[in-house]
Amino acid sequence: MRPNQLLQAIGVELRMQIMTYLQTDQRAAYKAVIESLAPAKRLRPAFILEKPRAKQAEWLLEQLNTKSNEEVTAQIFQIWLLKGQAQMLITFLDAAEIAHDGKGEVTELPEVIADDKAEAAVAALLAAYPAKQAALYLYMFQQQRPGGWDSITKAIEARPELKLEA
Template sequence: MKSHQIIAALSPALKKDITSYLQKETREAFRTALYSVGQQKKLRPQYFQNKSREEQGAWLIEQIKTKTFDGVAEQLLQLWLLKGKVDMLTAFLDATGIQHDGKGQVDDLPEELTTEQVEAGVDAMLKTHPAEEVALYLNLFQLQRPGGWSAISEVLEKRTEVKLG
């Protein structure tokens, strides 16, 4: 799945949670994404000034569900995960044995992951996080390496609770 497809597959509630978080906690990044997408759509910044925060978030989500804005979708999802879901990321990385900086940032991704490692990571995340957030993370993690990891693909296919859409 590409980032824009991940966004499209999310529930309305999670989309709203993500945009609300980005608007409150990463205000400048949200505004930059909003105006950048708006500029490509030939909209002036004033277009957004008359909209409520909720309307701005809904508009941005609607736009980044398209292939054109896949890069923006990926950046916003990564930002949400790295800033707002550190405990979920570190739970997965710790359970799979992937070295990280304690905040979910990984310098060297492993060449291979076993199904057992991925299962342990999924179980660790599901203890404290909704299945849809876990599914989002797994799908986005797959994009960090060309072709992803076969073990993650296998777990995503096998475990219905971590399927998006």
């Protein structure tokens, strides 16, 4: 599933949670995204940034839904996951027994993740986080390697609550 499809599939509540996080906790990244997208619509970034936050988020989400902005959408997901949801990453990596720096950063991803470890990691995520958040993380994690990991795909497919529809 492509990033702009994921954005649609995660639902309004999680989309707004991500936008609010960017607007409040990652102001520099948020402003940089607006500055990169506004010129494509022949707008000055200041024009967007002067609007109320809700209108800014609405405009930004509209831009992120387009196929041409997939890379920006993926970057926003990565910022939110890596900086705002580090504990989610740690939960998954610990349960999957993937070595990391204690903050969720992995230097080398494994070639294979055993079925039982993938199942345990997915179960740990679902026990601690809402299904859509867990699903977004898993879909993004799968994109870290061409084709993802078969064991994680099986674990996702075994749980209807993790199915995201674009």
